[in-house]
Amino acid sequence: MSATPFRKISGGVCAPKGFLANAVSAGIKSPDVERLDLALIYSEAPCVAAGTFTTNRVKAAPVRVSQAHLRDRDVQAIIANSGNANACTGVTGIQDARKSAKTVARSLGLRQGQVAVCSTGVIGLPMPMMRIEPQFPSLVEGLDRKKGTDVAKAIMTSDTRHKEIAISMELDGHKVKIGACAKGAGMICPSMATMLCFITTDANIGRTNLDKAVHEAVEHSFNRITIDGDMSTNDSVVVLANGESGMPRIQRNSKSYRLFRESLEFIMLEMAKSLVKDGERVTKFVTVKVNGARTYNDAKKVAEAVANSALVKSSWNGNDPNWGRIIHAIGYSRAMIREELIDIHIGSKPACIGGLEAQTPMDELRKTVAKDKFTITIDLHLGDAEYEVYTSDISPEYIDFNRSEYAYWKQARKDGLTKQ
Amino acid sequence: MSATPFRKISGGVCAPKGFLANAVSAGIKSPDVERLDLALIYSEAPCVAAGTFTTNRVKAAPVRVSQAHLRDRDVQAIIANSGNANACTGVTGIQDARKSAKTVARSLGLRQGQVAVCSTGVIGLPMPMMRIEPQFPSLVEGLDRKKGTDVAKAIMTSDTRHKEIAISMELDGHKVKIGACAKGAGMICPSMATMLCFITTDANIGRTNLDKAVHEAVEHSFNRITIDGDMSTNDSVVVLANGESGMPRIQRNSKSYRLFRESLEFIMLEMAKSLVKDGERVTKFVTVKVNGARTYNDAKKVAEAVANSALVKSSWNGNDPNWGRIIHAIGYSRAMIREELIDIHIGSKPACIGGLEAQTPMDELRKTVAKDKFTITIDLHLGDAEYEVYTSDISPEYIDFNRSEYAYWKQARKDGLTKQ
Numbered sequence: 066m067s068a069t070p071f072r073k074i075s076g077g078v079c080a081p082k083g084f085l086a087n088a089v090s091a092g093i094k095s096p097d098v099e100r101l102d103l104a105l106i107y108s109e110a111p112c113v114a115a116g117t118f119t120t121n122r123v124k125a126a127p128v129r130v131s132q133a134h135l136r137d138r139d140v141q142a143i144i145a146n147s148g149n150a151n152a153c154t155g156v157t158g159i160q161d162a163r164k165s166a167k168t169v170a171r172s173l174g175l176r177q178g179q180v181a182v183c184s185t186g187v188i189g190l191p192m193p194m195m196r197i198e199p200q201f202p203s204l205v206e207g208l209d210r211k212k213g214t215d216v217a218k219a220i221m222t223s224d225t226r227h228k229e230i231a232i233s234m235e236l237d238g239h240k241v242k243i244g245a246c247a248k249g250a251g252m253i254c255p256s257m258a259t260m261l262c263f264i265t266t267d268a269n270i271g272r273t274n275l276d277k278a279v280h281e282a283v284e285h286s287f288n289r290i291t292i293d294g295d296m297s298t299n300d301s302v303v304v305l306a307n308g309e310s311g312m313p314r315i316q317r318n319s320k321s322y323r324l325f326r327e328s329l330e331f332i333m334l335e336m337a338k339s340l341v342k343d344g345e346r347v348t349k350f351v352t353v354k355v356n357g358a359r360t361y362n363d364a365k366k367v368a369e370a371v372a373n374s375a376l377v378k379s380s381w382n383g384n385d386p387n388w389g390r391i392i393h394a395i396g397y398s399r400a401m402i403r404e405e406l407i408d409i410h411i412g413s414k415p416a417c418i419g420g421l422e423a424q425t426p427m428d429e430l431r432k433t434v435a436k437d438k439f440t441i442t443i444d445l446h447l448g449d450a451e452y453e454v455y456t457s458d459i460s461p462e463y464i465d466f467n468r469s470e471y472a473y474w475k476q477a478r479k480d481g482l483t484k485q
Numbered sequence: 486m487s488a489t490p491f492r493k494i495s496g497g498v499c500a501p502k503g504f505l506a507n508a509v510s511a512g513i514k515s516p517d518v519e520r521l522d523l524a525l526i527y528s529e530a531p532c533v534a535a536g537t538f539t540t541n542r543v544k545a546a547p548v549r550v551s552q553a554h555l556r557d558r559d560v561q562a563i564i565a566n567s568g569n570a571n572a573c574t575g576v577t578g579i580q581d582a583r584k585s586a587k588t589v590a591r592s593l594g595l596r597q598g599q600v601a602v603c604s605t606g607v608i609g610l611p612m613p614m615m616r617i618e619p620q621f622p623s624l625v626e627g628l629d630r631k632k633g634t635d636v637a638k639a640i641m642t643s644d645t646r647h648k649e650i651a652i653s654m655e656l657d658g659h660k661v662k663i664g665a666c667a668k669g670a671g672m673i674c675p676s677m678a679t680m681l682c683f684i685t686t687d688a689n690i691g692r693t694n695l696d697k698a699v700h701e702a703v704e705h706s707f708n709r710i711t712i713d714g715d716m717s718t719n720d721s722v723v724v725l726a727n728g729e730s731g732m733p734r735i736q737r738n739s740k741s742y743r744l745f746r747e748s749l750e751f752i753m754l755e756m757a758k759s760l761v762k763d764g765e766r767v768t769k770f771v772t773v774k775v776n777g778a779r780t781y782n783d784a785k786k787v788a789e790a791v792a793n794s795a796l797v798k799s800s801w802n803g804n805d806p807n808w809g810r811i812i813h814a815i816g817y818s819r820a821m822i823r824e825e826l827i828d829i830h831i832g833s834k835p836a837c838i839g840g841l842e843a844q845t846p847m848d849e850l851r852k853t854v855a856k857d858k859f860t861i862t863i864d865l866h867l868g869d870a871e872y873e874v875y876t877s878d879i880s881p882e883y884i885d886f887n888r889s890e891y892a893y894w895k896q897a898r899k900d901g902l903t904k905q
Contacts, residue, residue, distance in 0.1 A: 123816025123824045123840075153812055155825070155841045188809030189842050298813050375795065379884045389608030392573055393718050396543030404543045405575070420543075421575045422609050427898070461881035464799045478847070 071234035071328050077213030080231035080244035081267040082309035083109045085208040088219035091200045093148035093186070093193055101219035103197060105204050106143040106263055107173060112305040113272050114140035115279040116181065117287075119300035126151045126158030127182040128299060130166060134178045135303070138272045143263055143303055144169045144204075145183040146197065147222050147248070152188040152298040161192045168198065172205045183261050183301045185222055185248060191482040217246035220261050224248050228339045230332055236321045239312035241268045245332050249340030260287065262302045262336055268325055269308035270315040278326040279304050286333035290341050290455045302333075341455050346462035349381055352440040354453045359445070363400035364452035367443060370398035378459035386430035388416035395443065406446040412439050491654035491748050497633030500651035500664035501687040502729035503529045505628040508639035511620045513568035513606070513613055521639035523617060525624050526563040526683055527593060530727040533692050534560035535699040536601070537707075539720035546571045546578030547602040548719060550586060554598045555723070558692045563683055563723055564589045565603040566617065567642050567668070572608040572718040581612045588618065592625045603681050603721045605642055605668060611902045637666035640681050644668050648759045650752055656741045659732035661688045665752050669760030680707065682722045682756055688745055689728035690735040698746040699724050706753035710761050710875045722753075761875050766882035769801055772860040774873045779865070783820035784872035787863060790818030798879035806850030808836035815863065826866040832859050 079086050088104040116135045118128050134140055144165050151158045166180040173180075184192070217227035231244035247262040270278070283302055308314075315321050342350050353372045358364035371377055374394040380387035388409045395402055404420040412433035415423035433439050499506050508524040536555045538548050554560055564585050571578045586600040593600075604612070637647035651664035667682040690698070703722055728734075735741050762770050773792045778784035791797055794814040800807035808829045815822055824840040832853035835843035853859050 121813060121816040122822050123812050150809075153809060153824070153837070153840055153842070155839075188813060189837070298816060375879070375884075382884060389570075389573060392543050393541060393608060396541040396718060402542050404573070417573070417609070419575075420573055422573070459795070459884055461884045464795075464802060464879055464881045464884060 071232045071331075074231045074233045074242065076231050076244060077217055077229035077246050078106055078244040078263055078265045079210050079213035080233070081242040081265045081307070083267060083307050084244070084265045084305075085109065085210060086212045086216045087204050087207040087209060088212065088215035089200050089204050089207070091146070091197050093146055093196060096196060101215055102147045103200050103204060104145045104216040104219035105169065105208065106216060106265065106305070107208055108141050108265070108305055108307040110307040110309050111139060112141045112307045113270060113275050114138050114181070114303065114305050115272070115275045116301060116303040117280060117283045119297055121298050121300075123153065123298050125184060125299040126154055126162040127184045128301060130159060130162040131181040131183065131301060131303070134166065134181055137178055139179055140181045140303070140305060141175055141179045142169060142173055143181045143183060143305070145216070145220050145261060145263070147185050147220050149184060149186040149190055149192050150188045150299050151184040151192050154189070154191050157191055161194050164194070165197065168201050169205065172201065181303050183299070183303065185220060185261055185299050188298060193480050193482060195480070213244060213246065216263070220246065220248040222248060224343055226343060228336060228343070230335050232328060232332065234324065234328055236268065236310070236315070236324060237312050239310050241310045241312055242266065243268070243328055243332055245336055247336040247340060249343065260297070260300055260340055262287065262333065264302070264304040264329070264332065266304070266306045267308065267310040268306050268315065269310065269312045270306050270325065274315055274317055274322060275304065275306055278322070278329050281326060282330040282333045285330055286337040289453060290337045338455055341457050344457045346460045347457040348437065348460055349458040350438045351381060351456050351458065352453060353456060354440055354442045354451070355445065356442065356451050357445040357447055358450040358452070359401050359448040361450045361452065363445070364450045366398040366400040367395050367402070367445065368452045368454045370394045371441065371443065372454045372456035375459060378457070381434060381458035382460050384431055384435040386411050386416055386427065386434045391441065391443070392417060392420065400445075401447060402445055403447065408444040408446070410442040491652045491751075494651045494653045494662065496651050496664060497637055497649035497666050498526055498664040498683055498685045499630050499633035500653070501662040501685045501727070503687060503727050504664070504685045504725075505529065505630060506632045506636045507624055507627040507629060508632065508635035509620050509624050509627070511566070511617050513566055513616060516616060521635055522567045523620050523624060524565045524636040524639035525589065525628065526636060526685065526725070527628055528561050528685070528725055528727045530729050531559060532561045532725040532727045533690060533695050534558050534601070534723065534725050535692070535695045536721060536723040537700060537703045539717055541718050541720075543573065543718050545604060545719040546574055546582040547604045548721060550579060550582040551601040551603065551721060551723070554586065554601055557598055559599055560601045560723070560725060561595055561599045562589060562593055563601045563603060563725070565636070565640050565681060565683070567605050567640050569604060569606040569610055569612050570608045570719050571604040571612050574609070574611050577611055581614050584614070585617065588621050589625065592621065601723050603719070603723070605640060605681055605719050608718060613900050613902060615900075633664060633666065636683070640666065640668040642668060644763055646763060648756060648763070650755050652748060652752065654744065654748055656688065656730070656735070656744060657732050659730050661730045661732055661745075662686065663688070663748055663752055665756055667756040667760060669763060680717070680720055680760055682707070682753065684722070684724040684749070684752065686724070686726045687728065687730040688726050688735065689730065689732045690726050690745065694735055694737055694742060695724065695726055698742070698749050701746060702750040702753045705750055706757040709873060710757045758875055761877050764877045766880045767877040768857065768880055769878040770858045771801060771876050771878065772873060773876060774860055774862045774871070775865065776862065776871050777864040777866045777868060778870040778872070779821050779868040781870045781872065783865070784870045786818040786820040787815050787822070787865065788872045788874045790814045791861065791863065792874045792876035795879060798877070801854060801878035802880050804851055804855040806831050806836055806847065806854045811861065811863070812837060812840065820865075821867060822865055823867065828864040828866070830862040
């Protein structure tokens with residue numbers, strides 16, 4: 066990947082040609098708080114679009130609406146908010162999401178189906194549309210080449226920092242750019258997280274190839290991160306490609322397709338890793354690498370069982386290189402394993418060889434686990450299949466942080482949106 | 486069940502006729518700590534025995550040894566220790582477990598195969614046999630009718646209180662007794678927990694019927710509790726029946742079989758619930774009841790997804806009746822669901838009806854979740870299948886408590902048992 070000939074640039078989602086953005090404070094959580102929470106991304110030129118969404122069977126209204134809108138693959142704008150997930154809000158929620166798309170579409174001269182809608186925040190509360198709708202005019206008016214970072218900030222929930230990236234590369238002799246912003250924190254789990262990721266590019270690519278590239282890249286990035294084993298109702302990755310770079314159309318299996326696909330995966334992986342590093346009250350970034358599994362699914366099961374074990378994650382939080390808890394998680398992963406063949410390395414040092422304690426002194430292993438970034442390598446010695454996930458420790462502060470969302474509900478009651 | 490004609494009595498595993506017990510302090514964790522950690526249960530008369538063991542593919546040495554010994558179904562004694570799980574200890578671990586069985590068997594005039602071995606504690610450390618073996622003579626000598634409670638105490642690890650129960654009932658005109666003790670805490674998960682449960686009875690029952698009764702009862706008790714979603718390498722339930730009550734042999738599908746099976750399930754359920762209540766740093770006992778699922782497996786998936794969600798458990802810890810997190814866990818359970826049909830009751834009050842917020846005031850729901858015991862009822866309205874699990878909240882203290890087992894390792898190094 067390091068060989069890939071692209072360089073990082075500034076500008077986020079506004080870095081590629083022809084993309085504008087804006088964000089405002091609509092007071093979605095609370096009217097009294099000045100905080101960017103409503104964002105708009107817009108391409109001046111028509112786009113080819115692709116997206117992937119949560120596999121949770123409880124889907125937020127904006128997810129249902131955006132999935133429908135993306136069917137024609139010509140989405141040209143994204144309206145997004147934080148503070149309210151618009152999930153479990155029934156017909157009203159669907160109507161609210163559609164209304165937002167429709168209003169924004171009209172003032173941009175687009176069809177409703179050309180606007181994707183994304184929300185993140187608390188589940189089960191109606192959207193405070195009385196505070197959101199009045200913002201649409203100024204949101205559209207203020208569209209600007211320089212406001213990519215505002216969008217990254219406006220979609221933050223419990224994120225401690227905004228997340229964006231942009232790269233520039235040569236494709237068929239033309240300068241092509243890809244920009245992205247994302248939000249995460251909490252509930253990060255394989256098969257996508259509570260995360261939103263918006264990606265813009267001025268590459269020239271058709272629907273089928275963009276779909277293929279996006280799905281491959283997501284499988285190797287966002288589907289491989291986990292913080293607490295939960296899975297959200299709102300996860301969305303939306304990619305807009307407007308072809309404004311002037312490059313010729315990317316052909317199937319061409320060199321430029323491979324390069325574009327690699328760059329897209331690089332961008333998504335950077336965003337995915339930054340989500341884990343900024344997970345709720347996370348203190349460590351841990352890569353769990355499984356080798357020698359009989360099948361790809363076995364490797365995946367083992368990696369995810371270890372990465373999701375509350376006991377394993379607690380021990381990491383305590384700088385305890387507890388390979389016993391790791392091997393017991395391997396044991397209940399339901400993957401085919403043979404205890405006496407299992408090797409576990411913590412960093413480069415063996416902790417367990419052939420299912421038994423290795424000779425590495427405990428204190429050396431502790432040094433590795435005490436770092437804020439390390440890799441656990443598990444070799445099952447049963448085949449050639451591999452899998453890798455990116456995860457974190459779990460801290461007492463995480464539980465404490467997630468004990469209550471009562472504040473949202475109190476505000477919703479003030480707004481007359483809930484009787485609860 | 487309340488109709489079942491039996492009454493609670495004292496004495497634990499020594500309540501039934503012909504059972505003796507003893508426990509001593511062998512300093513397995515640390516030679517300097519006076520604490521019961523080595524226990525023996527013995528039936529003066531031959532027994533019919535049955536057991537169920539962890540489904541974790543990484544099995545502790547004593548589990549492998551006891552499974553083999555139980556094949557002949559005539560186990561007559563159980564040797565158990567806390568402080569060391571004798572798991573991931575390879576050939577040495579197997580040898581240590583066999584040696585314990587053999588030594589105890591010899592001094593009791595039994596075959597090695599008539600002694601079951603059970604261990605609980607830290608994984609990956611060799612057993613400090615140099616402190617255990619010298620204790621066997623006094624352990625056997627001290628066997629006594631009055632020491633049932635000592636066994637319950639000796640198997641405790643992070644349990645805050647010992648757990649035992651005994652009941653007396655009429656079977657075919659004879660007084661029949663069942664006694665039990667158990668240990669749990671932490672890592673409690675469906676398909677059995679880090680738990681040991683020893684059950685003694687003077688009922689007269691054959692191998693096939695005892696097997697059947699034990700497996701049915703375990704499925705409805707120990708397999709339905711979960712604290713942190715982890716699953717241990719050492720879980721064992723061992724049941725010894727010596728027929729000393731003088732009753733005639735229990736016949737298949739007879740009234741006495743049903744009564745015996747019911748009583749056994751009552752005992753196991755009482756023990757299982759007491760494990761959850763005493764889970765590591767647990768503050769609440771929660772029953773998650775799923776109705777209206779299309780299949781039994783769907784009901785089970787939903788109940789376990791909700792009961793194992795870190796976010797749901799955190800909200801319970803914070804007295805937050807967060808039904809949004811519950812429905813999102815239902816959504817990723819992989820069970821067949823229809824969001825718009827889901828009802829969620831917290832206690833007797835509706836929190837979510839048809840996938841939407843119910844009218845119950847938040848503060849009423851909070852009152853229920855603030856209790857130390859409540860039920861979450863989920864109706865999927867898709868069929869008749871039901872499932873119920875018993876679980877708990879997760880507290881910041883749980884994570885803090887599980888951050889390190891370093892003390893064990895330091896002692897093991899002192900003992901020259903590990904280079905780590």
